[in-house]
Amino acid sequence: MTNNGSLTRYAPSVIGWIVLVSLPEWINAVGYTDLGSRVVILGLAAMALNFLLGHTGVLSFGHAAYFGLGAYGAGLTLRYLAPSTGLAILVGTGIGTFAAMLIGPLIIRLRGVYFAMVTIAFGQIFYFIAFRWNTVTGGDDGLTNWTRQPINLGFATIDLKDPVAFYYLTLVVFAVATAIMAKLLASPFGRSLLAIRENERRALFLGIPVNLRIWLSWTVSCGFVSIAGAMYALLNNFVDPRALHWSQSGTFVIMAVLGGMRSFWGPLIGSAIYVVLQDYLSSRTSNWMSLVGLVFVLVVLFFPRGVLGMLGRRSAT
Amino acid sequence: MTQxxxxxxxxxxxxGAFYALMALGLSLIMNLTGVINFAHGGFLALGGYLAYTLIPYVGFWGALLVAPVLTAFLGxxxxxxxxxxxxxHDPLYSLLLTFGLAFIIEDGTRYIWGAQAVPYEVPAALTTPLSSDYFFLTGYRLFMVALAAISVIALFVILKWTRLGMRIRAGTLDLETVSVLGVNTAILRNLNFGLGIYLAGLAGVLAAGQLGVEPTIGSSLIMPSFVSIIVGGLGSLPGTLLGGLTIGVASSLTSVFFPSATEAVMYVIMALVLLVRPRGLFGQEGRF
Known part of the structure; x- marks a missing residue:
């Protein structure tokens, strides 16, 4: 019985990892490895958002700002500072996390729609900085003239020009990041976040410093989003202000909802569906924006619990 | 320089008057229903485009009357x-839904009317400068400010003294009690939404006369309206009005001295306000 239980418990993640690790093998048609990298990177971003949205119950609609800061941090490092991919990821993550830490105290006292609005609005500051600061960021045209560099491990050098090699780097970053998030959620700290989600007042009565915990959760969440942003910049060898725009935040939220907000892996599935769908639609029609909008509407009306939410309910009954 | x-x-x-018109509509909807209407900018664009389509048939004045009403009807x-x-339900869902709607409206207007800004015929009486020293005082600009002011006053009169307005205000405080007292809250919320969208449509017609109208006009005006509401304080309509005017004037003055910070300045103001008053200038503890 217990054997059976642990089998059904671990089988999905094992299958999931097999799919992710073997992905370049079966998706190797030209260009599609990058699509896989995009699914994993945006999936990481959506999972990071979901750390706050689904597991702490705080509605943030401004995560693109920290995604974009991670992306610009990485791009600017490679362009101006040093030809090191590792340093680029570190700097991008550092900048995004630091900005989130600073903005946190201004917003953690707010809740619900108020929190959502303020996070959206704050995100736009960075958008306009990237947009206007032409000489450094390239403005509307984006930051170009840089490429991801080989990683030197001492005993071996990994050439990241190859999309498959980069995919595996992405997957390693993804694995480490999700492992840390899972560990955090399973810790007493993570449990206190769930308590805040379920009943904030009760959590407060239990002596949980709610605002401080939300600030921490916000910082952690934005930190992982900025890792995803840095990886996204490396994937494209390019960043432009749209990475920071509020419409990008909406994309992360819909991914989380589409896959299932209440589950850990849901946003990754949401990302896979969304990225593939968008790629397909934008290759077929120039009006893909309406269709993406329609996806938002349909998901909200008919699919609010997401893929994993639906499956979970079915297996529970 | 003074000039x-x-x-x-x-x-x-x-x-600022634009921001305020749009933000007041957003506020109205949010106060009663808790819905952040992301598609508000889309409705503004629709108002502008409807007026553009109607002008050849009914003239500018006719379009000014009809287009906002049609927009409100769509709302x-x-x-x-x-x-x-x-x-x-969780406010997340209405946020996502209106977000998707904003995409659909923006893309739809681009499909119907084209991606380029469409030109706009304003009556000649309104375009001549009124004074040679103060060249910027064209009739249309004065007219816009006047009309915006009249609309805002009309809105506050409606809210203060009409039955609908009283019910909206009461519903903002406690919708359940209003419902128990025999008011059909479904209709109340519907009309309130329409009223908010009417303001967006009106702002759209006015903006189109000044700037022309293009598909992205909505998404570029929605953020300043959010900032207006946050600066003024969620839940307070006078606050929203003040917030809109403040950031409008601030960003316009910044464009003289430090052009590249024109947009950023409103977010700086927002940060400062939140630092001192976490709920905005006129916001109160409670609902939000």
Whole structure:
């Protein structure tokens, strides 16, 4: 019985990892490895958002700002500072996390729609900085003239020009990041976040410093989003202000909802569906924006619990 | 120099009046239903485009009357068939729904009217400068400010003294009690939504006369309206009005001295306000 239980418990993640690790093998048609990298990177971003949205119950609609800061941090490092991919990821993550830490105290006292609005609005500051600061960021045209560099491990050098090699780097970053998030959620700290989600007042009565915990959760969440942003910049060898725009935040939220907000892996599935769908639609029609909008509407009306939410309910009954 | 500053001050007032018109509609909807209407900018664009289509048939004045009403009617339909289903659910869902709607409207207007800004015929009586010293005081600009002011006053009169307005205000405080007292809250929320969208449509017609109208006009005006509401304090309509005017004037004056910070300045103001008053200038503890 217990054997059976642990089998059904671990089988999905094992299958999931097999799919992710073997992905370049079966998706190797030209260009599609990058699509896989995009699914994993945006999936990481959506999972990071979901750390706050689904597991702490705080509605943030401004995560693109920290995604974009991670992306610009990485791009600017490679362009101006040093030809090191590792340093680029570190700097991008550092900048995004630091900005989130600073903005946190201004917003953690707010809740619900108020929190959502303020996070959206704050995100736009960075958008306009990237947009206007032409000489450094390239403005509307984006930051170009840089490429991801080989990683030197001492005993071996990994050439990241190859999309498959980069995919595996992405997957390693993804694995480490999700492992840390899972560990955090399973810790007493993570449990206190769930308590805040379920009943904030009760959590407060239990002596949980709610605002401080939300600030921490916000910082952690934005930190992982900025890792995803840095990886996204490396994937494209390019960043432009749209990475920071509020419409990008909406994309992360819909991914989380589409896959299932209440589950850990849901946003990754949401990302896979969304990225593939968008790629397909934008290759077929120039009006893909309406269709993406329609996806938002349909998901909200008919699919609010997401893929994993639906499956979970079915297996529970 | 004084002329330049005066010009930008006046310009800021116009821009601020726009922000305020749009933000007041957003506020109205949010206060009663808790819905952040992301598609508000889309409705603004629709108002502008409808007026553009109507002008050859009914003239500018006719379009000014009809287009906002048509826009409001579209708003009533959207509320009735889409947004109404989401009341009482996590605000996340209405946010995502209107977000998707904003995409659909922006892309739809691009499909119907083209991606380029469409030109706009304003009556000649309104375009001549009124004074040679103060060249910026064209009739149209004064007219816009006046009309925005009249609309805002009319809105506050409606809210203060009409039965509908009293019910909206009461519903903002406690919708359940209003419902128990025999008011049909479904209709109340529907009309309130329409009223908010009417303001967006009106702002759209006015903005189109000044700037022309293009598909992205909505998404570029929605953020300043959010900032207006946050600065003024969620839940307070006078606050929203003040917030809109403040950031309009501030960003316009900044464009004289430090052009590259024109947009950023409103976010700086927002940060400062939140630092001192976490709920905005007129916001109160409670609902939000």
């Amino acid at each position: 330049l500053i005066l010009f930008n001050l006046f310009n800021g007032l116009i821009v 009533l339909i959207v509320e009735r068939f889409l947004i109404r289903r989401l009341y009482g």
